[in-house]
Amino acid sequence: MIEFSNVSKRYDNGVMALDNVSVQIEKGEFVFLVGPSGAGKSTFIKAILKEVEITTGKVFVDDLHVTRLHRRRVPFLRRKVGVVFQDFRLLPNKTVYENIAFAMEIVGTPQRNIRKQVPLILALVGLSGKGNFYPNQLSGGEQQRVSIARSMINNPPILIADEPTGNLDPDTSWEIMKVLRTINRRGTTILMATHDREIVDIMKKRVIALEAGKVARDDKVGVYSYDD
Numbered sequence: 257m258i259e260f261s262n263v264s265k266r267y268d269n270g271v272m273a274l275d276n277v278s279v280q281i282e283k284g285e286f287v288f289l290v291g292p293s294g295a296g297k298s299t300f301i302k303a304i305l306k307e308v309e310i311t312t313g314k315v316f317v318d319d320l321h322v323t324r325l326h327r328r329r330v331p332f333l334r335r336k337v338g339v340v341f342q343d344f345r346l347l348p349n350k351t352v353y354e355n356i357a358f359a360m361e362i363v364g365t366p367q368r369n370i371r372k373q374v375p376l377i378l379a380l381v382g383l384s385g386k387g388n389f390y391p392n393q394l395s396g397g398e399q400q401r402v403s404i405a406r407s408m409i410n411n412p413p414i415l416i417a418d419e420p421t422g423n424l425d426p427d428t429s430w431e432i433m434k435v436l437r438t439i440n441r442r443g444t445t446i447l448m449a450t451h452d453r454e455i456v457d458i459m460k461k462r463v464i465a466l467e468a469g470k471v472a473r474d475d476k477v478g479v480y481s482y483d484d
């Protein structure tokens with residue numbers, strides 16, 4: 257589903273953000289990506305989305321050879337991968353319904369399908385009845401649910417969550433993890449970059465740990481770190 261084969265990324269300033277990384281993530285897995293600040297997590301995610309060009313190696317996403325993918329076909333890759341961020345990135349002047357509908361309009365979904373699908377995804381993330389709210393009328397946790405709903409509305413096989421609980425208190429973070437777990441159980445592959453030790457340790461999922469651009473650990477049932 258996601259494969260890195262001897263991937264290195266050296267930025268123009270000489271920093272080796274990824275250093276000979278080889279990992280394989282199978283369909284349906286839930287994987288945490290951890291590591292200290294600067295370890296290469298964001299670069300790893302950007303390599304999946306072709307937001308950076310890697311220096312050497314190969315990246316595959318689903319059936320696409322990302323490294324060789326023509327610029328014209330990048331939107332096709334992006335449709336396979338939903339992404340959510342720490343800061344939600346909702347459109348402030350659109351309602352919850354409109355934020356999600358917009359993601360469907362971009363890919364040409366007919367309005368009648370949009371009207372049918374948006375309430376279903378809102379129910380999935382526990383936000384039924386909030387369609388007419390604007391983002392600033394919602395709590396942080398609710399905004400993150402909208403962001404997750406938007407990322408999943410076109411049914412991508414992969415969801416990348418880049419520190420999705422970074423701005424949330426512990427209880428709200430767990431609510432978000434429940435939503436992600438539900439989505440994963442429905443078959444979506446999830447890759448979540450996080451600094452949240454408690455979540456990683458309690459969820460008991462695969463953990464890929466990066467350090468200075470290298471895979472320092474890759475444990476089937478992992479913990480955040482071994483240092484205490």
Ligand SMILES: Nc1ncnc2c1ncn2[C@@H]1O[C@H](COP(=O)(O)OP(=O)(O)OP(=O)(O)O)[C@@H](O)[C@H]1O
Nearest residue numbers: 267268269271273292293294295296297298299300
């Ligand atoms: N555009 C860039 N140009 C030059 N160096 C960069 C660039 N982006 C990242 N780096 C460097 O690459 C290394 C890896 O950065 P990256 O952002 O991938 O780490 P990270 O693990 O995501 O960190 P954090 O947890 O702080 O988000 C760092 O040393 C960083 O300074």
